[in-house]
Amino acid sequence: MTSIPESDQVNNYNSFAEIYNTENESSLENAYYERPATLRLAGDVAGRKILDAGCGAGPLSKELRDRGALVSGFDKSAGMLEIARKRLGDDVDLRVHDLAEPLPYADGEFDDVIASLSLHYLKDWGPTLAELRRVLRPGGRLIASVNHPTADYCIQRMSGHRPNYFEVYRDVGEFEMGGTTIQLAFWNRPLHKMTDDFTAAGFRIARISEPQPDEAGRELFPDVFYLLETAPSFLFFVLEAE
Template sequence: MAQETSGYDAFAGTYAAENETSLMNAYYERPAALALAGDVPGRRILDAGCGSGPLFAALRDRGAVVSGFDQSAGMVDQARKRLGDDADLRVADLADPLPFPDDAFDDVMASLVLHYLADWKPALAELHRVLRTGGRLIASVNHPMMVNLTHRAEGPRPDYFERYTWTDEFVLQGRPCRMTFWNKPLHAMTDAFTEAGFRISVIHEPHPTPEAREVYPDDFPILDTFPTFLFFVLEAG
């Protein structure tokens, strides 16, 4: 499968707990995604790669009609615990045909999911299919410059324009974790979006929320001066 999330099954509960309060998720990525979504009451929204459901919950609390899916069954189990048995949650792979009809959604939120895919073409075609004309895809991915500089610090300077895979190994609440990503330069991302029939309306490099300065005083200055994630708002043509 193109999207490697089998590791999430191994530490789904640990990741879900970390996601609740982490600097990267709770004070950076999720607030930025919600701000880009704006007013959502009554909007039909698909949470693509929903994980344990914190974004799903926030959108639902704001009045949206939300569906979600994730490739990891373990993460969907965590989402059901949070959201209840009546939540529209599926186990599905973004690299495969999605179990939703054409024109089913006003918005798709794809938070930190596309960078797991080597080839964005099939996934973007499916997301375009399930969006109504004029609907929005709001996506966040690893910032290519962040990846480039991280690899430069670890060894020979990489080629920014090269598309390559890399694996992040880290400890999460005492447990070793491993995730594999695909790096793409910015122009490869924008080309993929436009070729799939999307119009780029926003490219955004957010700051963490001001509250993060007090909660994470040591890490805040780094994140506040150099972006880790890159955000897009795309309109389906």
Template sequence: MPTAPEDHVESARPFRANDYDTHAEAYTAENEAGIMNAYYERPAILALAGEVAGRRILDAGCGSGPLFAELRDRGAVVTGIDSSTGMLELARKRLGDGADLQVGDLRDPLPFPDGAFDDVMASLVLHYLEDWGPTLSEMRRVLSPGGRLIVSVDHPLIILAMHRMAGRKISYFATNNWTEEWTLGGQTAQMSFWHRPLHAMTDAFTTAGFRLATISEPLPVPAARDLFPDDYRLLATTPSFLFFVLNAD
């Protein structure tokens, strides 16, 4: 579950400061079994994607490949891109040598031609970025007409609550950077994130040429109720993530 943020840390390029390589295996183990990913975020984003058989999908920020694997099992033709070579190494072990996996920073131009994909999935990655504009423009470029961008991000209200619990009186309406200290498998890393209000998110989407189709605040899947009773009760009353489906008309 989210923890209270550490003090503000200035960083020119916070996405690269997030060292997933250091704890790739430990993070992957948590991602596979924990309520936040396996029983909440990943089922929700897959439900929003719906029927994907035959669709060309870019898994932007694919990590060790759990979403890639689910989409491929459903018949999609999937490409993954991530900045962490350690996570991609684990993805390759999971998905096999034939999987289309590429190293790339989402703030840089995407190494794909115009209209290469029917869907782009951005699962819990945009909140690492200070400026969404260039990234969203690139995602729009690589989508075919009528394609979809499906996004999950930290919910701005839960982030605001975390700051308030830490005694930090930040404005909901401002864009703020904060860090969390993650310890997984005995390894510690500083992770940098950006809070922005809902209107700033939707403005960024429309400026990049997307039309908002869905905003979703789902619950964890029912199986989580017995497996994680305390966390389930919290997530059933307080959303942690916010989901969007956006059309590239």
């Protein structure tokens, strides 16, 4: 991954929504690592009102709904939400909305907010976390997963670069999905910056998790499963609204 200027083709999920959805449904990192880990942290969600912040094509929303949660979701990409509506039906409140903007929900509306691999698209977490805190009831939870702060740093070091771990910096990577090359950009930040932002927004850190991948993925991905066994790609937080 390397830092490059902004481009209309970076994070343009509308242009590759179907390809990304297909990859997300069955990939090792999503289907057998991030999504199962998030669901385990959420626990028993029956009857809980949950906001899926950055819901994409809706695979996590569907899992939560199947477990009895009352789910709402939003995403910046209209193309991804079109797939989500086909997956979830018209009875689920899904909205096109940017995570970086004030949220169109009432104060204390939700028991839980889940931000699954969405916060790392933002340079400044402060305003967004304040909004996520606002729409949570007192004692509600924010369950968040983000790129692990050491993952990109190690990749950069192995490729001959030496980024400053303590800085917030943007990286753009090219990924092959379904025979198509797509560009995704993320903002990387050190662990202490994440935890400082969480507490400044009024959250108590209840848990930090570096989970193992789901064992069911071992047989399906025998050549790469060990990579997630020995080094985490994502970092998970359970945060309680104070």
